[in-house]
Each structure stands twice: as structure tokens, then as C-alpha cells.
Amino acid sequence: MRRGGQRSRPHARCDEPLKSRDRPPPRDAVLLPLVDETDAPDPTLRADALLHVGQLAAGVAHELRNPLAVIETSVFLLQEQVGEDPRAARQLRRITEQLRIAGAIVNDLLDTVRGRNAPPSPTATFDLARVVREAVAWVPRPPRLAIALRLPEDPVVIPGDARRIRQVVVNLVANAVQSLDGHDDSPGIAVTLDSDERAAHVSVRDHGPGIADTLLPRLFEPFVTTRAEGTGLGLALSRQIARDHHGDLRAESVSPAEGGGARFTLTLPRHAVEGP
Ligand SMILES: Nc1ncnc2c1ncn2[C@@H]1O[C@H](COP(=O)(O)OP(=O)(O)OP(=O)(O)O)[C@@H](O)[C@H]1O
Ligand SMILES: [Mg+2]
Structure with missing residues (x-):
């Protein structure tokens, strides 16, 4: 990717907003509820379930960072090779965009778990x-x-x-x-x-x-x-x-x-x- 003559390496970050381009229409239903209220009326059970899912998700997120980084580097190198070919460049942009979304999800998960243990510095x-x-x-x-x-x-x-x-x-x-x-x-x-x-x-x-x-x-x-x-x-x-x-x-x-x-x-x- 070139900007003002400079080459900038793509980088997935949790604090970068996602683009709304190419989005399918929103779904009506609420998706992926972690625990059904009726299945887990006891708040302690619910907190336990959330903790386990959170830990599992953080583990998966952590392991996903390595393959994502490898794909990101390969896409960066490919972008240099395809040069001006517009179709190839478009597909690579799509891959980069999806990588950024995946990276943001991974970082969000890790931040959520880390956030519990990392209060902000009292002097900052x-x-x-x-x-x-x-x-x-x-x-x-x-x-x-x-x-x-x-x-x-x-x-x-x-x-x-x-x-x-x-x-x-x-x-x-x-x-x-x-x-x-x-x-x-x-x-x-x-x-x-x-x-x-x-x-x-x-x-x-x-x-x-x-x-x-x-x-x-x-x-x-x-x-x-x-x-x-x-x-x-x-x-x-x-x-x-x-x-x-x-x-x-x-x-x-x-x-x-x-x-x-x-x-x-x-x-x-x-x-x-x-x-x-
Ligand atoms: N300003 C808003 N107006 C209407 N509904 C909203 C608004 N903000 C959030 N919501 C609802 O709350 C849901 C959860 O928002 P949340 O930001 O946690 O997740 P998301 O936007 O769906 O996904 P992401 O994790 O990418 O942010 C949204 O899917 C949407 O239904
Ligand atoms: Mg949101």
C-alpha cells in the first residue's frame, strides 16, 4: 500500500473503526446470546459461564494472532507483486479488510480479558x-x-x-x-x-x-x-x-x-x- 510515496504496512488494531462498505442488511434477531436467561437464572452460574467462555475466547484469540500476522505479511508482499492489476489489487484489499476485522475481534477479546486485571494508571x-x-x-x-x-x-x-x-x-x-x-x-x-x-x-x-x-x-x-x-x-x-x-x-x-x-x-x- 502506498500513501504519499510512503509504504505503510497494514496493521490490525482494535481501536480502528470497521468500515461499513459492502455490509449485508442487518439481521432482525439478537445473535449469539452467551447464556439463555431461562437456562441460567442463577447469577453466579451466569457469571461462571461468562468467565469460562471469556477465558476460552481469550485463548483462541491469542493463538489466532500468529496465523493472522503471517497472512497479513504475505498479503503485504503480494500487494507489491501484483502492482497495477486492478482485479488482483481489489481482491487483496478485501482480504486486508477482512484481516483487519479479524484482528479487531481478536484484540477486543484480549482487551476485554486484560481489562479486568489492568486498571488505568492512577497518575495518568x-x-x-x-x-x-x-x-x-x-x-x-x-x-x-x-x-x-x-x-x-x-x-x-x-x-x-x-x-x-x-x-x-x-x-x-x-x-x-x-x-x-x-x-x-x-x-x-x-x-x-x-x-x-x-x-x-x-x-x-x-x-x-x-x-x-x-x-x-x-x-x-x-x-x-x-x-x-x-x-x-x-x-x-x-x-x-x-x-x-x-x-x-x-x-x-x-x-x-x-x-x-x-x-x-x-x-x-x-x-x-x-x-x-
Ligand atoms: N446507536 C445505536 N442505535 C441502535 N442500536 C444500537 C446502537 N448502538 C448499538 N446498538 C445495538 O446494540 C448492539 C450491540 O452493539 P455493540 O457495539 O456491542 O456490537 P455491534 O455494533 O453489533 O458489533 P461490534 O462488536 O462490531 O461493535 C448492536 O448490534 C445494535 O443492535
Ligand atoms: Mg458496535
């Missing part, structure tokens, strides 16, 4: 306004889709891990963009950052279909998705990251009287919190 701080601005810029979207960014003029310095919080905002904005697939006349998306002495709040509001009442209670569970190419990990991982930072992530459907759609609010404390 960052400007949340800058991180929100970067996250919004990273999410690919149709050119006509407007994102209104409302940020304070001054930096909003908070304790925590900028990379992981950026990943949360990327996930929320990517979801909002995906919710507007086929809603070409939508007023778009609003991303807002407010803060006071105690907490900062990032709100991502879209004017898509909103969230079905049946889905809302399970929205943050791993592997719950209605999207054909979704992993259902974005929100589970994002809430875990928010809670690792002693904050939270909440979802609501906005009433039709208020314009409809969904609103996700990430809340983070302004000052370091003692303890786990």
Missing part, C-alpha cells in the same frame, strides 16, 4: 476534549452524514487511559453511524462533552431507529448483536472500560416527541478515585 491524565475530537475523526462515515461536535473551549483534563477512552468513543460513534444506514434524510449525530467539578459526560446521540425495549436490558452483554458483521463486543468492552475508570456507560432510546433515536452517555470522574 489526558484531555478528554482532544480524545473525543480524535475519536470522531477516526470513524468512517458517508460524506453527507453530519456529526455536530459540541466541545468546551478549555481542555477537560481527567485521570485515565486516553487510548482506551478513545476506543469507547470510537465504538459509540461507529454504532451511531451504523444505526443511520439507510436513513439518508436523518439530522445526523450529535457528540457533546459537558463537565462539572466532579464528572465529565460524553453523549453520543443519533436519530436512527433507537433501541428496542427487548434489546435494552441485554445491550451491554458480550456477543449480543443485531448486525450481520457485528461481534456484539463493542458495548460490552466499552462499559468495562468506563467502569475500570470508575465511571459508567448508559444507553437510552429517545422518545419520538424528542426526535427519536438513541443516546449513549459515558460518565467519567474528574479526579482520581482511590481503590479498585
Whole structure:
């Protein structure tokens, strides 16, 4: 791959958004629920089941990284060999795209498991306004889709891990963009950052279909998705990251009287919190 005369090596990262190009239409049903509520009414059993599946998935994810890296290198070398052949180049781009999706799934799984054991450094701080601005810029979207960014003029310095919080905002904005697939006349998306002495709040509001009442209670569970190419990990991982930072992530459907759609609010404390 050449950009401005420079050769850039393809690299799969969990904090890179997925492209929405070539997506089949979304499925109606909620997919891949890990545990059926009726099968495991006891919350302890449910937590155990999630832990085992999480450990298994992390093991598989870890082992998959080596073959994925080999394929990625081979594709990179092939790209140089096929040169200007447009059909071969297109197929290689598809392979690269799918590799990136696979890499993102693998990294998400590993991050989810690592996240439990790796709280953010208590001394690290960052400007949340800058991180929100970067996250919004990273999410690919149709050119006509407007994102209104409302940020304070001054930096909003908070304790925590900028990379992981950026990943949360990327996930929320990517979801909002995906919710507007086929809603070409939508007023778009609003991303807002407010803060006071105690907490900062990032709100991502879209004017898509909103969230079905049946889905809302399970929205943050791993592997719950209605999207054909979704992993259902974005929100589970994002809430875990928010809670690792002693904050939270909440979802609501906005009433039709208020314009409809969904609103996700990430809340983070302004000052370091003692303890786990
Ligand atoms: N802004 C939104 N509007 C409507 N539904 C949403 C929105 N955000 C998330 N959802 C619903 O929540 C589900 C889970 O979202 P989540 O981000 O966890 O996974 P995903 O987007 O399906 O896949 P991925 O792991 O690739 O992010 C989505 O499949 C979708 O049904
Ligand atoms: Mg998502």
C-alpha cells in the first residue's frame, strides 16, 4: 500500500473503526446470546459461564494472532507483486479488510480479558476534549452524514487511559453511524462533552431507529448483536472500560416527541478515585 510515496504496512488494531462498505442488511434477531436467561437464572452460574467462555475466547484469540500476522505479511508482499492489476489489487484489499476485522475481534477479546486485571494508571491524565475530537475523526462515515461536535473551549483534563477512552468513543460513534444506514434524510449525530467539578459526560446521540425495549436490558452483554458483521463486543468492552475508570456507560432510546433515536452517555470522574 502506498500513501504519499510512503509504504505503510497494514496493521490490525482494535481501536480502528470497521468500515461499513459492502455490509449485508442487518439481521432482525439478537445473535449469539452467551447464556439463555431461562437456562441460567442463577447469577453466579451466569457469571461462571461468562468467565469460562471469556477465558476460552481469550485463548483462541491469542493463538489466532500468529496465523493472522503471517497472512497479513504475505498479503503485504503480494500487494507489491501484483502492482497495477486492478482485479488482483481489489481482491487483496478485501482480504486486508477482512484481516483487519479479524484482528479487531481478536484484540477486543484480549482487551476485554486484560481489562479486568489492568486498571488505568492512577497518575495518568489526558484531555478528554482532544480524545473525543480524535475519536470522531477516526470513524468512517458517508460524506453527507453530519456529526455536530459540541466541545468546551478549555481542555477537560481527567485521570485515565486516553487510548482506551478513545476506543469507547470510537465504538459509540461507529454504532451511531451504523444505526443511520439507510436513513439518508436523518439530522445526523450529535457528540457533546459537558463537565462539572466532579464528572465529565460524553453523549453520543443519533436519530436512527433507537433501541428496542427487548434489546435494552441485554445491550451491554458480550456477543449480543443485531448486525450481520457485528461481534456484539463493542458495548460490552466499552462499559468495562468506563467502569475500570470508575465511571459508567448508559444507553437510552429517545422518545419520538424528542426526535427519536438513541443516546449513549459515558460518565467519567474528574479526579482520581482511590481503590479498585
Ligand atoms: N446507536 C445505536 N442505535 C441502535 N442500536 C444500537 C446502537 N448502538 C448499538 N446498538 C445495538 O446494540 C448492539 C450491540 O452493539 P455493540 O457495539 O456491542 O456490537 P455491534 O455494533 O453489533 O458489533 P461490534 O462488536 O462490531 O461493535 C448492536 O448490534 C445494535 O443492535
Ligand atoms: Mg458496535
